[in-house]
Amino acid sequence: MTEKFDYVIVGGGAAGCIVAARLSENTDSSILVLEAGTDYAPGTTPEGVLDAKYVPMRGHAPTFNAGHDWGLIAHSRGGAGISVPQARLIGGGGAINGGIALRGALADYKEWVAFGNPRWSWDEVLPFFKKIENDAAPGEDIHGHDGPIPINRATDEELAPLQAAFIESAQATGAPYVWDLNAPNAHGVGPVPQTRIGGRRVSTAESHLDPARNRPNLTVRGNSLVNRLLFDGTRIVGVELADGTVIDAGEVIVAAGAILTPAILQRSGVGPAELINSLGTDLVVDLPVGDNLGDHFSIPLMAVPKPGVWDENQFSLQTAYRMSTKAQPDSLDGQLTMFTYLNARTTGEGSRGIAGEGTDDIENVAGIGCVLNKPRSLGTVRISTMDPAVLPDVDPNYLDAQVDREAIRELVRVGWNVFTAKPLADMLEAPLGMDAATINDDSALDAAIEEKAASGYHFTGTCLMAPAERGGVVDQEGRVHGIDGLRVIDASVIPTTPAANSMLTTYMVAERISTMILDEMNSRAGAGMAAR
Numbered sequence: 001m002t003e004k005f006d007y008v009i010v011g012g013g014a015a016g017c018i019v020a021a022r023l024s025e026n027t028d029s030s031i032l033v034l035e036a037g038t039d040y041a042p043g044t045t046p047e048g049v050l051d052a053k054y055v056p057m058r059g060h061a062p063t064f065n066a067g068h069d070w071g072l073i074a075h076s077r078g079g080a081g082i083s084v085p086q087a088r089l090i091g092g093g094g095a096i097n098g099g100i101a102l103r104g105a106l107a108d109y110k111e112w113v114a115f116g117n118p119r120w121s122w123d124e125v126l127p128f129f130k131k132i133e134n135d136a137a138p139g140e141d142i143h144g145h146d147g148p149i150p151i152n153r154a155t156d157e158e159l160a161p162l163q164a165a166f167i168e169s170a171q172a173t174g175a176p177y178v179w180d181l182n183a184p185n186a187h188g189v190g191p192v193p194q195t196r197i198g199g200r201r202v203s204t205a206e207s208h209l210d211p212a213r214n215r216p217n218l219t220v221r222g223n224s225l226v227n228r229l230l231f232d233g234t235r236i237v238g239v240e241l242a243d244g245t246v247i248d249a250g251e252v253i254v255a256a257g258a259i260l261t262p263a264i265l266q267r268s269g270v271g272p273a274e275l276i277n278s279l280g281t282d283l284v285v286d287l288p289v290g291d292n293l294g295d296h297f298s299i300p301l302m303a304v305p306k307p308g309v310w311d312e313n314q315f316s317l318q319t320a321y322r323m324s325t326k327a328q329p330d331s332l333d334g335q336l337t338m339f340t341y342l343n344a345r346t347t348g349e350g351s352r353g354i355a356g357e358g359t360d361d362i363e364n365v366a367g368i369g370c371v372l373n374k375p376r377s378l379g380t381v382r383i384s385t386m387d388p389a390v391l392p393d394v395d396p397n398y399l400d401a402q403v404d405r406e407a408i409r410e411l412v413r414v415g416w417n418v419f420t421a422k423p424l425a426d427m428l429e430a431p432l433g434m435d436a437a438t439i440n441d442d443s444a445l446d447a448a449i450e451e452k453a454a455s456g457y458h459f460t461g462t463c464l465m466a467p468a469e470r471g472g473v474v475d476q477e478g479r480v481h482g483i484d485g486l487r488v489i490d491a492s493v494i495p496t497t498p499a500a501n502s503m504l505t506t507y508m509v510a511e512r513i514s515t516m517i518l519d520e521m522n523s524r525a526g527a528g529m530a531a532r
């Protein structure tokens with residue numbers, strides 16, 4: 001007999017774990033989470049995943065579990081592959097990422113409203129940031145202090161010497177010191193808020209899912225690769241796994257991330273008609289699924305640390321400098337992120353990583369990621385086959401927009417000034433792959449930027465939240481236009497890339513739409529009671 005659940009959540013990642021925990025609060029509804037990667041039960045998460053010192057993925061750590069990574073390689077303008085680690089385990093990106101928990105700029109939410117989403121203004125979303133956060137920073141009006149997600153900043157004692165030097169060097173170039181980089185529109189340099197307690201990374205698998213696991217109405221299944229969604233006309237009726245198993249569903253929530261959510265929808269016949277028809281499958285609804293791909297891209301300035309400056313017990317990410325470029329004033333479009341460890345050897349064959357090409361020549365590098373936090377270039381995600389084991393084509397289309405070229409040029413120059421200022425410069429060998437002559441020459445710098453642009457892994461927007469007539473895929477409650485019973489709740493719905501690393505915004509989106517669904521459940525139950 002086919003199993004049936006009221007809600008099936010596809011993807012137990014950063015957003016999926018929050019949605020599962022929140023919806024299962026309603027004990028009248030049965031909830032199933034299907035995660036393609038491993039589901040680590042409480043207390044069984046490997047040490048390599050919990051250790052917040054490194055990002056335990058290719059290009060970032062001395063050792064990592066390749067089974068936690070989808071193995072994606074994206075396209076670049078010049079044709080080289082771009083290494084893009086993407087999480088495949090319970091907790092998703094939040095379980096393996098840098099834990100940097102920055103909020104975007106106030107201007108981001110004006111853009112979301114301008115897309116036709118009046119319920120997503122800053123005033124509307126702030127309570128949901130506060131609800132998820134347990135932030136050590138003071139300020140009842142701006143921070144949450146009793147949410148499930150710990151947000152902490154490195155103490156002066158915890159700062160790695162190179163991280164402390166980055167703050168000093170940035171200050172030497174004129175950056176103001178800011179301890180709370182999550183105060184609204186904070187510009188300056190300081191310790192980044194992170195989702196960790198001491199040296200232990202905390203994902204939503206731990207903060208949200210684990211405390212809900214003993215609820216009888218919640219089932220979590222790992223190693224369950226979802227192939228496609230099943231419809232009766234335009235009504236969702238279930239999902240089909242890659243092994244052929246069919247599960248009936250009252251409603252389906254896709255939370256497979258901004259790269260793999262559009263792939264699942266496209267395989268299911270929900271996407272651009274031309275693409276769906278070319279794949280020889282039935283079109284369910286013609287929607288621009290997979291367009292509007294945003295990603296922060298990064299130009300790394302790197303050098304090998306001098307002997308004795310760095311050791312492997314240090315945190316690799318602890319500080320950042322947030323700013324707005326002249327190209328996009330007040331947008332917080334620039335972020336310099338200091339990294340004190342990248343393993344260039346493990347980037348992956350034939351692809352460019354955040355530390356350049358995978359190479360045996362260079363092992364440990366430190367440096368500054370010059371991250372364009374408000375890119376206007378938009379890319380695409382497209383499947384090329386109906387085989388769920390084949391990853392989609394991802395073209396982030398970096399540097400397509402002229403404003404991005406201007407902003408990143410300015411940002412790299414600011415980064416270079418910090419990189420070559422004391423005390424940081426004194427602690428590093430000569431810069432790798434960049435020099436003052438290139439920095440000072442517009443066309444040489446443009447060419448270097450084009451050659452080095454690497455992914456920031458902050459994908460958003462591929463199931464745009466906006467009215468259908470404005471190119472939207474989902475409405476303000478995550479419902480896919482033209483389909484009954486199907487929602488998307490993950491980074492895919494974010495209309496314009498936030499001016500911050502994307503995790504915390506994704507958490508907020510998951511919390512906010514889950515609350516909308518719970519309200520709907522409760523009003524249905526209330527209506528049922530009233531009718532009796």
Ligand SMILES: Cc1cc2nc3c(=O)[nH]c(=O)nc-3n(C[C@H](O)[C@H](O)[C@H](O)COP(=O)(O)OP(=O)(O)OC[C@H]3O[C@@H](n4cnc5c(N)ncnc54)[C@H](O)[C@@H]3O)c2cc1C
Pocket residue numbers: 010011012013014015016034035036037055057085086087088089090091092093094096097098099100101102224225226227255256257258260261264456457458459490491492500501502503504506
């Ligand atoms: C290496 C790395 C470092 C990062 N560092 C930071 C950082 O420091 N700060 C920050 O803010 N952001 C960071 N990010 C980005 C952040 O992690 C993402 O924005 C966030 O995880 C997006 O959440 P999501 O729920 O949309 O997708 P994900 O967290 O990616 O979750 C999607 C889940 O769906 C599962 N899935 C996919 N397809 C299927 C399928 N067919 N069937 C079943 N399950 C499926 C995946 O395995 C995954 O578990 C980083 C990302 C990466 C990859």
